[in-house]
Amino acid sequence: MSVFLECKKIRRTGFLQAFIGGGILAGAVPVVNMAVRSEIYQTKQGSPLQILLSANWQMMAMLNVLLVVTGACLLYHTEYADHAMQKMKSLPVREISIFSGKVILTILMSLLILAIEAGATAFCAYYWFEARNGFWEELGRNFGYAFLLMLPCLVLSMLISEACKNMWISLGIGVVCVFTATMLPTDNFALSLFPFATPFQMFTGTDLAQVTRYIYAAAAETFVFGLAELLLIKIRRSFA
Amino acid sequence: MNFLSLTGIEFKKIKRSKILFILLVATVVLWIPSILNAHMNFKMQAEGISPENNFFIQGFMGMSWFMFPASMVVGTVLLSQTERTNKGILKMLALPINTAKLCLAKFFVLLSLAAAQILMMTGMYYISAVICSKTQAYYFFLSPVFVGKEAAMLFLAAIPMIAFFWMLSVCIQTPIFSIGIGLASIVPSVLMINTKIWFAYPMSYPFFVITSEYGKLAANLNTAQVELIPWIPVAFAVTIICLTVSCIRFGQAERR
Numbered sequence: 303m304s305v306f307l308e309c310k311k312i313r314r315t316g317f318l319q320a321f322i323g324g325g326i327l328a329g330a331v332p333v334v335n336m337a338v339r340s341e342i343y344q345t346k347q348g349s350p351l352q353i354l355l356s357a358n359w360q361m362m363a364m365l366n367v368l369l370v371v372t373g374a375c376l377l378y379h380t381e382y383a384d385h386a387m388q389k390m391k392s393l394p395v396r397e398i399s400i401f402s403g404k405v406i407l408t409i410l411m412s413l414l415i416l417a418i419e420a421g422a423t424a425f426c427a428y429y430w431f432e433a434r435n436g437f438w439e440e441l442g443r444n445f446g447y448a449f450l451l452m453l454p455c456l457v458l459s460m461l462i463s464e465a466c467k468n469m470w471i472s473l474g475i476g477v478v479c480v481f482t483a484t485m486l487p488t489d490n491f492a493l494s495l496f497p498f499a500t501p502f503q504m505f506t507g508t509d510l511a512q513v514t515r516y517i518y519a520a521a522a523e524t525f526v527f528g529l530a531e532l533l534l535i536k537i538r539r540s541f542a
Numbered sequence: 543m544n545f546l547s548l549t550g551i552e553f554k555k556i557k558r559s560k561i562l563f564i565l566l567v568a569t570v571v572l573w574i575p576s577i578l579n580a581h582m583n584f585k586m587q588a589e590g591i592s593p594e595n596n597f598f599i600q601g602f603m604g605m606s607w608f609m610f611p612a613s614m615v616v617g618t619v620l621l622s623q624t625e626r627t628n629k630g631i632l633k634m635l636a637l638p639i640n641t642a643k644l645c646l647a648k649f650f651v652l653l654s655l656a657a658a659q660i661l662m663m664t665g666m667y668y669i670s671a672v673i674c675s676k677t678q679a680y681y682f683f684l685s686p687v688f689v690g691k692e693a694a695m696l697f698l699a700a701i702p703m704i705a706f707f708w709m710l711s712v713c714i715q716t717p718i719f720s721i722g723i724g725l726a727s728i729v730p731s732v733l734m735i736n737t738k739i740w741f742a743y744p745m746s747y748p749f750f751v752i753t754s755e756y757g758k759l760a761a762n763l764n765t766a767q768v769e770l771i772p773w774i775p776v777a778f779a780v781t782i783i784c785l786t787v788s789c790i791r792f793g794q795a796e797r798r
Contacts, residue, residue, distance in 0.1 A: 315716060315718060316716040316718050316719050317718060319719075320718045320719060320722045323722070324722065324726065327726055361729060361730075361732075364729055365726060365729055368722075368725045368726065368729070369722070372718060372721050372722050372725065373718070375721070376717060376718040376721075379623075379717060383623075383626070383627055468559070468620075468623070468627075469619055469623055469717065470559065470561065470564075470616050470617075470619045470620035470623060471559075471560060471564065473615075473616050473619055473721065474561070474564035474568075474613070474616045475564070477568075477609075477612040477613065477615070477616055477725075478564065478567055478568050478571060478609075480608075480612075481568065481571065481572075481608055481609045481612065482571050484608060485571070485572070485575045485604060486575070487575070487579075
């Protein structure tokens, strides 16, 4: 129910267009990179997907994370800007369902951008490389993994935007967190679990045990942030 | 009302915005990894750069690549949203003030935020240099004249970029697009500085200036150098066009 409500709310905010545009931009990264300097990559060892992602994933993930952070800020900004939130709170709706509606909507959007990116990557693999058997399976695994690792970042940025009434504060915190994620050393497992850093991980080139650990960690983080949201609502209401 | 008092009012408006705190957090986050990895600076001798220069320039590169431009995008959001949230802009437009002047006053506030962040970054550099000099038993300080010159260059190079972001936030009413375009335009600046047409892309100026300084400091590293001739006229043109457009467009959506 609340998801449909959220869909209606975003109609004139440019939310959908921004996600489609961002997805196309991120999808353009591998295509442009291959179009400009394909000869560097075609001689490299490894499967097409491995080459493509190791060359472009950092930038694509950065765009994804920025898009999720901005989207989350916007979803709550529309509520806070003209005091719509007060109306929402007076309705016979649980406050958590507003949050979960927004989270589900952003999850759908991130599935959309990942699908666009997967399509662009598949195009590159078929156009510039000889894609072998099992390519689609590999592609699905990679982007599925990317999706799972995006969840903690998504829920946390939604939590930040809910907690801060002013958009520049939530955006500022989000941007600082993204920046921190880019500064963290990649070889340290504990530090790479920072929610804004997990989307930069890649499935290819990581051994299976590590992948499982990342998936468990991402699930745990998502769960913890969900709990934090419940707590935030309870605490804020008792002090309001 | 003269320009100075208008700017003073704009500063009062953002007094409780906590923006300086966010800018400060960004600079603190920037230097922590540098302090923790201070020993890495000694391994860069192969490039012919001294540890203290490397320590300084790596930090500034990290800042000018993403954090500084992104903070400016946050600053534009602050300036436009403080007015729009409670329709304060309608009141401002109802006053007998030249809207272009108002727009420029806001731009000036944005420039001050940029200057404040660069100053904080420089301050944090000296604090972290003290810490690293203690932990590594090596003198990490650079002369304030040199550091000040680099900081001033970073600031000057950022003006066209800030003008561009300001134009975005004035002209595009939908916040997600002005923020999204701003943030998305920062990401490709890494690629743009390696092309021949870097001077056509204002978002890459700060990073380009700092990387070219890196090339100067490191004897064995060749980075592209600043060519003043296509750059300065283009930068001037970009700044003037962006400011003119934003002065014309400022308040137009509200006055409809």
